Amino acid sequence: MSHHCTDDQRSVRDGKPAQLAGAVAIVATLDTKASEASYLAGIIETCGRKTVLIDTGTSNLVVGDKPTGGNGARVASPAALLKEIAASTRKKVGSLLQSGAISAIVGIAGGKGSAVFGEVVSDLPYGFPKLLVSSARPALLAELAFHNDIILYPTLVDLLGINVFTARVLENAGRAIAAMQHAPAQHARKRKTVAITAFGVTTPAANHCVARLADAGVDAIVFPANGAGGRKMEQLIAAGEFDAVIDLTTTELADEILGGAASAGSDRLKAAAAHLVPQVVAPGAVDMVNFGPPSSVPDQFRGRQLYSHTPYTTLMRTTASENATIGWLTAERLSQAEGPAIVFWPAKGVSDYDREGGIFRDVDADKAWLDAVKRNVRPGIKVCELNCHINDPEFAEAAVTWILKQLRQGGSFDADV
Template sequence: MTNKKTVLILCTLDTKREETRYLKYKFKEIDVLPLLMDLSMRGKEKSRAELTPSHVASAGGSTIEEINKSKERSTITNIIIEGATKIAKDLYAAGKIDGIMALGGSTGSLMATDVMRALPFGIPKLMISSTAALPGLSTKYIGTGDILLFHSVIEIAGVTDMLANIMDRACYAMKGMINYVNNTLSTTSKKTIAMTMLGPCEQCASTVRKALEKKGYQVTGFSAAGVGDRAMEKMIAEGFFQGVIDLAPGGVGEHYFGFMRDGGPDRLESAGKKGIPQIISTCSVNHMTPSRSKYKKEFHKRRKYDLDKFRTWLRLSTDELKEVANEFARKLNHSKSPVKVMVPLQGWSSVDCQGNPTYDPKEDRIFIDTLRNKLNSRIEIIEVDANMEDAAFSQQITQTALELF
C-alpha cells in the first residue's frame, strides 16, 4: 500500500525517449509515480511505456499496424488523440491518476493538450512546450482547459543542463499541485452559481455577486468574450453549478454570425439540458464584433462604439436582431428547468446608454417582441425600466435569483 500520487505522462517515445526517461526518473526521485502513455505513431523500437501505442490505437478504434501504414497524418493523429483521451478519462474516473503532464513541440503539444482538455476542471494539467510563445498556438493549447503552459524557451532535444532545469521545475510544480492542493473540488455546502461578466456590465455583475454571497451563495464569474463562454457551458454540463445568471449572452449572436466573441455551438444550451434554473439578460446582445478582416463595406456605415483602441462594437440591424432572437428562443425552449429573461429597457449595458451612438431602445424592442412571440409560455420575460448598470436592475436580478435558486 502506497500513498504516493500518480502522474500520467503523455509522451512520444519515438522522438522524445531520452527526455521522457529523464522525467520518469525525476518523478521517482521525488516520490511521485509516473505512468507513461506513448502516443508515438511511427516508432520502430518496442515501446517501454505502461500504455503502449498499441493500447492507444486500440482505444481509438484502430490498430498500430494500420496507423503505421497510413499516410493520412490528420486521420491517424485524430485516432491517437481519441484513444488517449478515452484511456485518460477512464484512468481518472477510476481514481488511478492525480495529474497529467506532457512535453513536446507544436504537434506534441496540440495532441497532448487535446487530451488534457477532456479531463475535468481541477485535475492538475501541465504542458512543457517549446512552442508555447508562437502567435496563436498558446490559445489553441489552452482553449477552455485549466492547463499550466510551461514555456521551455529552448528546443526539447537532448537533456542538456538547461532542459534538465526546466523539467526539474515542472516536476516539482506538478508534485506541489497533486500533494498540497485539494483537486477533488468536493461539493460545497453553498449553492454555486455561474455568472457571465463583461466590462460594460461589470457594475451589475459585481453588485449581484456581492449580494448573493451575503446570502450564502458562491458565484463564479466567466468573461463573456468567447473562450470564457465556452468554458462556462462545458463546466455547467460537467455539473459544477446549481444555477446560472447569464448577464452577457452576446456569444449566441457572435457564433451565429461568425464574429470574434463566438461562444460556440452550445452557448445558452448546457443549463437547459442539465435542468439548472437560469436567468438570462441582454448585455452586448444588440452589438456585434466582427474582426477587421471580415468587415463588409456596409459595416463602415454602421453606428459604432469604440470600447478602446482595439475593440469596436457595431450596432446590429433590425433583421439581425430578429435572427438572434430566434436563436435565443430555439435554444431556451428546450430547457428542462425554469428560465427568466430579464431585459433593462433603458439600455443593455454601460455602452448602451443615452447619448451614445448605438443607443436605440426602439430597435431593441424588435428583439424583445420577436423573442416573446417565439418563446414557449413557460419562459417569462421580465422588463425593468432601468439601464443594466443601474442599481434598480441589479436589485431585480438579485431578487429573482433568490427566488429561483
C-alpha cells in the same frame, strides 16, 4: 545542469520529502521527445513525486492496411491516426484517474502533440492540474485554452533535445507540476451555487448579483463571456455543478453569429435548458461583437461603427437586423427549457457603452432583440421588461430575487430569504 529541488519545494518533513498522493502522468511522443520526457521525469521525481510515462508516438504505427504496433490503430490518414491515438490515450488516462494512480498530468509536444494532448485531457475534471510544455504556434495554444483549463508553457524555441534553453523550461515545468495535485471534493456542496456571466461592460450588474446572493447564503461563480468562459460554464452546468444560472451576458451569441473572437460555440445557452436548471437570461453586451486589433476586423465590416476597447480588442456595434437574429437564436435555445426560465430586458441599455449618451446607444437596435425574443420564445417563458439599465442595481435585484425564489422552491438551503 542540476535539477534538484530545494527542501521547500520537496515539502521535507523529518528529513524526507513528503510524497504527494498520486503520480504525475507525462504524455509525450517518445519517438521524438524521449530525451525531454526523461529529463522532465527526473526533475519531477527529484521533487518527491512519482511519474507515469505515456507514449503517444507514431513510430510503431502505420497508415493503411498493414498490421500496426503500439496501440493497434489502423486508420486511413495521419489526421485520423492522431485522433485514434488521442482517443486511446484519453481512455488510458481516465483509467489512471479513476484508480487514483495519477493526480496531475503534463505534456511535452510540438504542434501535432499539442493537439493530441488537448484531446487527451478533455475529459479530466475542472481543476485537475494539466500543464503543456509546447513549441506549437501561439494560435493553436490559444485554441486549446478555449476548451480546457490547461496551463500553457510556450517554449518559444523548438523541442529538439536538451540544451541550455529547453533545460530551463523543463526544470520550471517539472517543479511546477510536482507541486500540484488534484484533490477531489470529499463532501457534497453545503451551499447552493449560481453561475453568472459577465463582461467588463456588465461587471457592475454581476458584482451586485454576487453581493446579493452572498447576503442570502448562496455562492456565485462568475464566468467571463469571452468564448472560453461561456463554453466552460455550459460544460459545468451539464456536469451538475450549479443550482441556477444568471446569464446576464449573452454577448457570445453575437460573436457566434457574426464570426467574432468571443464565440462560445453552438452549445451556448443549452445546458441549463437540457438539465432543468433554473435560468435568468438577459441581453448583456449583445450590442457588440468582439474582434482583435483593428487590422483583424473582416473587410465586410470595415465601414461599420467600431470602437477600440483596448489595443487588442475592437468592438463592433450590432445592427437592428443582427440583434433580431441574436434574439431569435436566444428564443430558440431558451424554448428548449423544461425547467424554470425567464427573460429580463433592460430598456435603458444592455452594456456600459449602450446607455444614454454612450457610444453604442441605439434604442431601435436593442429593441429588435426584445421583439425577436417575444415573437419566438415558447409560451410559458415570461419576458419581463424593466425600465432601467442592465448595470442599475434594480436589474440585478430583480434577477437575484427570481433566482432565490426558484432555489427556495427547489429545496432548502442555508439562507434566510
